Amino acid sequence: MKAVIEAEAVGKTYGRGDGEVGLHRLSLELEQGRVLALLGPNGAGKTTAVRGLSTLLRFDRGNARVAGYDVSAQPKQVRQRIALVGQSAAVDEQLTAIQNLVLFARLRGLDRSAAMRRAQELTGQFGLTEAATRAVQGFSGGMRRRLDVAASMIVRPHVLFVDEPTTGLDPAARRDLWRALRSLVADGTAILLTTQYLEEADSLADDIILLDRGYAVAQGSADHLKSMVGPPVIQLHFQDEADAHRAIPLLQDVDPSATLDDTRTTITLHAEAENLTRSVQVLAGIVLPTEVTMRKPSLDEVFLTLTGHDTQAAEEKSA
Numbered sequence: 001m002k003a004v005i006e007a008e009a010v011g012k013t014y015g016r017g018d019g020e021v022g023l024h025r026l027s028l029e030l031e032q033g034r035v036l037a038l039l040g041p042n043g044a045g046k047t048t049a050v051r052g053l054s055t056l057l058r059f060d061r062g063n064a065r066v067a068g069y070d071v072s073a074q075p076k077q078v079r080q081r082i083a084l085v086g087q088s089a090a091v092d093e094q095l096t097a098i099q100n101l102v103l104f105a106r107l108r109g110l111d112r113s114a115a116m117r118r119a120q121e122l123t124g125q126f127g128l129t130e131a132a133t134r135a136v137q138g139f140s141g142g143m144r145r146r147l148d149v150a151a152s153m154i155v156r157p158h159v160l161f162v163d164e165p166t167t168g169l170d171p172a173a174r175r176d177l178w179r180a181l182r183s184l185v186a187d188g189t190a191i192l193l194t195t196q197y198l199e200e201a202d203s204l205a206d207d208i209i210l211l212d213r214g215y216a217v218a219q220g221s222a223d224h225l226k227s228m229v230g231p232p233v234i235q236l237h238f239q240d241e242a243d244a245h246r247a248i249p250l251l252q253d254v255d256p257s258a259t260l261d262d263t264r265t266t267i268t269l270h271a272e273a274e275n276l277t278r279s280v281q282v283l284a285g286i287v288l289p290t291e292v293t294m295r296k297p298s299l300d301e302v303f304l305t306l307t308g309h310d311t312q313a314a315e316e317k318s319a
């Protein structure tokens with residue numbers, strides 16, 4: 001597969017070289033039709049990386065090529081081949097979705113009928129057909145964000161940069177946007193995504209780079225990062241210690257690693273589907289839990305394990 005981004009030890013120090021380090025040294029590669037997520041809390045360096053790779057700022061160290069062109073020496077060629085979707089929508093509130101897309105298409109040089117055709121294709125692809133003729137000012141946050149991505153896809157870019165696409169969206173709007181982004185990837189677009197949510201990186205990205213205070217602290221698939229923390233677990237909560245005590249030998253038959261935690265009323269097992277069904281079977285008619293929960297490693301846990309401090313502390317430090 002062709003690499004559309006190749007970055008080697010790029011970095012940026014703000015000010016006159018004695019200021020805040022936005023990014024120390026980041027190396028990455030992104031291939032066509034793949035999604036790479038830069039994951040980290042506020043101040044981790046995600047936006048600095050995206051702005052540098054999309055030529056909005058100059059890295060002061062390292063080299064990067066995007067769509068085959070050097071970001072420092074050939075920024076114009078890079079810009080012609082990429083699109084960037086930021087956190088605030090660039091669309092006109094007074095116009096309808098279709099009018100906005102036609103406008104963007106005309107600005108990109110499409111003639112009137114080609115612009116209309118592309119606008120209609122994009123409203124279809126981004127689930128905006130019904131809303132296409134309504135003014136954007138009445139749109140929900142999720143619809144706006146989808147329209148913003150659609151506008152950036154008028155001419156298919158080699159790479160789409162999306163900076164925290166779902167911050168502030170509710171779960172349903174988030175899923176709709178993920179679906180839209182996946183459809184672009186299926187068409188061969190490469191996406192470089194920044195996010196604060198492990199779940200988002202998990203759902204969209206083939207590869208994740210975890211950033212902390214300007215450093216890349218880990219890289220790999222979501223499963224790989226989570227495995228560094230430990231497997232997801234099922235927790236069975238019991239009414240009292242006596243119930244938990246009766247349950248533990250039964251649950252250890254299901255999963256020998258079943259353990260009673262410090263509260264003495266919660267038992268933890270590996271999260272495998274058969275463990276859940278077998279637990280219910282062995283406990284039935286003897287002692288039932290008051291609650292069953294599934295606990296997956298969160299970004300905070302991954303972060304804590306890999307950096308030794310939580311995301312909150314990282315944000316405070318960078319504030």
Ligand SMILES: Nc1ncnc2c1ncn2[C@@H]1O[C@H](COP(=O)(O)OP(=O)(O)OP(=O)(O)O)[C@@H](O)[C@H]1O
Pocket residue numbers: 014015019020021022023040041042043044045046047048049318
């Ligand atoms: N223009 C600037 N001048 C000085 N320092 C900056 C500037 N932009 C960013 N920084 C600093 O660089 C570091 C990385 O910031 P960056 O915006 O890249 O992080 P981020 O991971 O994108 O955070 P967020 O999720 O808040 O956008 C932070 O410590 C920040 O204070």
